[in-house]
Amino acid sequence: MMNNAIRADDLTVARGRRTVLHQLRFTVPRGRITGLLGPSGCGKSTLMRAIVGTQAKVTGTLDVLGHPAGHPTLRSRIGYVTQAPSVYADLTVRQNLAYFAAILDPGRAAAERRHAHVTRAIADVDLTSHADALAGNLSGGQRGRVSLAVALLGAPDLLVLDEPTVGLDPVLRRDLWNLFHELAATRGTTLLVSSHVMDEAERCHRLLLMREGEILDDDTPDALRARTGTDTVEAAFLHLVDEAAAHRTQEPTR
Numbered sequence: 088m089m090n091n092a093i094r095a096d097d098l099t100v101a102r103g104r105r106t107v108l109h110q111l112r113f114t115v116p117r118g119r120i121t122g123l124l125g126p127s128g129c130g131k132s133t134l135m136r137a138i139v140g141t142q143a144k145v146t147g148t149l150d151v152l153g154h155p156a157g158h159p160t161l162r163s164r165i166g167y168v169t170q171a172p173s174v175y176a177d178l179t180v181r182q183n184l185a186y187f188a189a190i191l192d193p194g195r196a197a198a199e200r201r202h203a204h205v206t207r208a209i210a211d212v213d214l215t216s217h218a219d220a221l222a223g224n225l226s227g228g229q230r231g232r233v234s235l236a237v238a239l240l241g242a243p244d245l246l247v248l249d250e251p252t253v254g255l256d257p258v259l260r261r262d263l264w265n266l267f268h269e270l271a272a273t274r275g276t277t278l279l280v281s282s283h284v285m286d287e288a289e290r291c292h293r294l295l296l297m298r299e300g301e302i303l304d305d306d307t308p309d310a311l312r313a314r315t316g317t318d319t320v321e322a323a324f325l326h327l328v329d330e331a332a333a334h335r336t337q338e339p340t341r
């Protein structure tokens with residue numbers, strides 16, 4: 088069980104009066120990249136918020152790194168990047184990181200260590216040449232990478248990234264996916280990465296396919312393709328959607 092970074096059982100989340108996640112059961116393995124895939128509005132962000140402990144009205148079991156989601160000890164162990172980059176427009180890239188580094192690792196004695204962490208995080212996201220640029224003058228994709236660098240500062244065990252590649256050109260997307268693989272392979276980081284672009288699925292070790300607040304399937308890309316007799320994860324997804332619909336029409340109405 089300790090090989091799982093996340094374990095959910097009977098996980099249900101309501102937003103307002105609507106139930107948006109329905110009795111989810113899944114696991115996310117440690118040190119691997121798990122893709123959370125599904126169409127817009129299916130509940131990916133809600134699930135990520137539940138995992139990082141910022142979502143209300145969560146019931147059922149949700150264990151993260153061996154603790155219930157939202158446990159205070161998890162705060163420093165999880166890096167979370169939302170869809171809206173949270174950086175200070177009037178500070179440079181380096182100043183943004185230095186500010187967050189000072190919160191994570193305060194005190195004059197840590198100054199040298201902080202400097203090294205900031206420099207490494209900027210290099211990780213390939214923004215060294217923009218380190219002294221004001222964040223407000225960066226493109227949306229670059230600001231997103233500053234947010235990712237902030238999340239990397241604390242060397243988190245779990246990185247939860249909500250659609251990190253939206254709006255990036257193909258070269259940057261490839262570079263980011265290379266970084267994700269490097270983090271998993273060399274630092275043992277567990278990554279949960281959401282996307283509604285199915286071709287990104289092929290880059291993940293494991294996939295959680297979501298639709299309308301439910302998990303359609305939870306497997307490796309290879310196993311999904313093999314089991315559904317399809318060539319791509321997109322085709323596998325459509326196959327599973329049809330299968331689920333056929334299953335529903337066979338069920339007696341309640």
Ligand SMILES: Nc1ncnc2c1ncn2[C@@H]1O[C@H](COP(=O)(O)OP(=O)(O)OP(=O)(O)O)[C@@H](O)[C@H]1O
Pocket residue numbers: 102103104105107125126127128129130131132133134283
């Ligand atoms: N405050 C709210 N009250 C009621 N329903 C909400 C609220 N916020 C979101 N929802 C609904 O919850 C569902 C899941 O939303 P969520 O943002 O998790 O989806 P998503 O898969 O992340 O979509 P996207 O990729 O577009 O961000 C949606 O149907 C949305 O309409």
